[in-house]
Amino acid sequence: MNLPTRNPMNHNHTLYYDSWYRGFPLWSQHVPYIEGDLSRLYNTMERALKGHNRTLAVRFDLKVPLAGMPPHRVSPMEDFFRAINRKVKTKYENEKELNPYPHKCTVRYAQKVEQSVQSPYEHYHVVLFVSNDMFMRVGHLGPDDDSQLAVIIREAWHNVVGVDENTTEYLIHGSTPSYYRLQGPLNSFDPDHQKAFRHFSYLCKEKTTLYRRGRPAFTTSRK
Numbered sequence: 578m579n580l581p582t583r584n585p586m587n588h589n590h591t592l593y594y595d596s597w598y599r600g601f602p603l604w605s606q607h608v609p610y611i612e613g614d615l616s617r618l619y620n621t622m623e624r625a626l627k628g629h630n631r632t633l634a635v636r637f638d639l640k641v642p643l644a645g646m647p648p649h650r651v652s653p654m655e656d657f658f659r660a661i662n663r664k665v666k667t668k669y670e671n672e673k674e675l676n677p678y679p680h681k682c683t684v685r686y687a688q689k690v691e692q693s694v695q696s697p698y699e700h701y702h703v704v705l706f707v708s709n710d711m712f713m714r715v716g717h718l719g720p721d722d723d724s725q726l727a728v729i730i731r732e733a734w735h736n737v738v739g740v741d742e743n744t745t746e747y748l749i750h751g752s753t754p755s756y757y758r759l760q761g762p763l764n765s766f767d768p769d770h771q772k773a774f775r776h777f778s779y780l781c782k783e784k785t786t787l788y789r790r791g792r793p794a795f796t797t798s799r800k
Contacts, residue, residue: 642739
């Protein structure tokens with residue numbers, strides 16, 4: 578059986594059917610993948626682990642409230658990551674007043690927007706890479722997760738979608754597991770790196786991708 582190499586939904590995409598990518602395992606049940614998305618995930622993870630020898634990689638989902646997205650939010654994920662960066666910068670500046678050698682943190686990410694029959698509202702799958710020296714821990718990201726990073730993520734998303742911090746809607750869900758502690762650089766022989774890449778590769782599958790003119794379904798940080 579000849580499998581198509583071009584995505585019939587977007588001819589700019591090459592479909593990928595192998596169970597390994599650059600030495601890293603993939604979920605066989607999620608083939609085909611979009612090869613360009615796998616490449617961008619790999620490059621982002623490589624930059625993250627090169628930038629911070631100790632990296633905290635957090636995987637979570639963001640949902641839109643039942644009332645919908647505020648009409649002025651044309652690019653909600655860009656707004657979300659800008660808010661994350663502002664809050665991380667503020668944390669660094671505050672720590673600098675108390676510690677002459679605070680830990681720096683460059684925020685990197687990969688995100689995928691999806692929509693399906695089972696999930697009629699668009700939703701976002703996210704991997705966030707931060708310094709594990711600045712953020713020592715994170716929990717399940719629910720309302721009772723008081724870790725600094727969880728609070729930053731919740732505040733940023735609630736602001737983007739226009740809901741109060743005390744909302745009863747669960748709009749942020751950590752995956753299982755919700756995070757990995759990784760030592761750089763990226764290494765395809767490292768079992769933790771393999772588990773993390775396989776977990777994150779879910780974002781690169783073609784199925785349930787939401788195709789929208791002028792708005793890419795999969796994006797990553799640029800640096």
